[in-house]
Amino acid sequence: xxxxxxxxxxxxxxxxxxxxxxxxxxxxxxxxxxxxxxxxxxxxxxxxxxxxxxxxxxxxxxxxxxxxxxxxxxxxxxxxxxxxxxxxxxxxxxxxxxxxxxxxxxxxxxxxxxxxxxxxxxxxxxxxxxxxxxxxxxxxxxxxxxxxxxxxxxxxxxxxxxxxxxxxxxxxxxxxxxxxxxxxxxxxxxxxxxxxxxxxxxxxxxxxxxxxxxxxxxxxxxxxxxxxxxxxxxxxxxxxxxxxxxxxxxxxxxxxxxxxxxxxxxxxxxxxxxxxxxxxxxxxxxxxxxxxxxxxxxxxxxxxxxxxxxxxxxxxxxxxxx
Numbered sequence: 379x380x381x382x383x384x385x386x387x388x389x390x391x392x393x394x395x396x397x398x399x400x401x402x403x404x405x406x407x408x409x410x411x412x413x414x415x416x417x418x419x420x421x422x423x424x425x426x427x428x429x430x431x432x433x434x435x436x437x438x439x440x441x442x443x444x445x446x447x448x449x450x451x452x453x454x455x456x457x458x459x460x461x462x463x464x465x466x467x468x469x470x471x472x473x474x475x476x477x478x479x480x481x482x483x484x485x486x487x488x489x490x491x492x493x494x495x496x497x498x499x500x501x502x503x504x505x506x507x508x509x510x511x512x513x514x515x516x517x518x519x520x521x522x523x524x525x526x527x528x529x530x531x532x533x534x535x536x537x538x539x540x541x542x543x544x545x546x547x548x549x550x551x552x553x554x555x556x557x558x559x560x561x562x563x564x565x566x567x568x569x570x571x572x573x574x575x576x577x578x579x580x581x582x583x584x585x586x587x588x589x590x591x592x593x594x595x596x597x598x599x600x601x602x603x604x605x606x607x608x609x610x611x612x613x614x615x616x617x618x619x620x621x622x623x624x625x626x627x628x629x630x631x632x633x634x635x636x637x638x639x640x641x642x643x644x645x646x647x648x649x650x651x652x653x654x655x656x657x658x659x660x661x662x663x664x665x666x667x668x669x670x671x672x673x674x675x676x677x678x679x680x681x682x683x684x685x686x687x688x689x690x691x692x693x694x695x696x697x698x699x700x
Contacts, residue, residue: 383411387421388430396466406560413459432474442481492627494635499528502615509618515598520611522578529571531636531662534629540594557663637673
């Protein structure tokens with residue numbers, strides 16, 4: 379149990395056993411334990427405690443009402459952790475209530491996606507030494523990260539958590555030790571990605587001599603690179619290169635574009651996209667295949683955008699009718 383999270387309500391012991399069970403299944407579960415602790419605090423001060431071993435519908439409903447001031451995404455996250463705990467408890471304590479799925483109103487989800495082409499990625503990487511000219515290592519950091527996220531589909535947290543020894547000796551794979559939900563995986567690398575990482579390691583060496591256990595991406599003082607700084611640098615690169623729009627490009631869009639690019643290449647090769655989805659899910663570290671299926675929608679959006687651009691081009695270059 380994480381020493382920073384201590385449950386104190388009448389269901390504290392059950393919550394501790396629940397979190398422990400999730401961690402024995404390989405999940406990190408730190409963030410989920412934190413969101414569950416908010417309900418634990420509420421339950422500790424709830425004026426109408428019910429059976430010490432069970433959850434009743436009324437406390438669940440009252441707690442959900444206390445989250446009405448939160449943003450939709452934050453509220454959904456908190457409710458999801460509590461629902462998972464309520465289901466776990468119900469399976470072990472007959473009569474314990476389960477938090478209903480429809481307790482919050484469903485809102486249409488808008489897919490946020492900014493398409494980025496391979497040529498634009500090369501432009502961003504080439505611009506890093508210009509935009510970040512005052513810090514050569516930082517320029518190499520950001521340039522390498524942009525290329526790596528695009529060609530390997532990593533999350534930024536996963537990339538910043540890499541160490542030099544996570545790169546296979548033959549350059550064929552990257553070992554992601556701690557992905558989302560603590561999921562471990564191997565990510566295939568292209569020869570060009572391996573060459574770029576090898577070149578980056580040569581630049582990095584003077585800043586972390588003989589330390590393969592230090593983070594792969596470090597600053598000039600040998601400290602781990604900070605995510606917020608990478609976000610800011612990426613936005614600067616996008617503005618410098620004129621890659622902007624509504625919605626604006628995000629670092630995470632590089633991962634989205636990796637997935638859509640895989641689907642496009644498989645389609646061009648005549649492969650069954652649905653049959654390839656489990657491979658994409660494994661490469662991206664998805665726990666649920668439903669998270670991968672959303673890229674079918676994003677890929678369709680990309681196809682529609684391409685068709686729109688093509689039709690506009692034809693209309694602008696069509697010969698006038700006699």
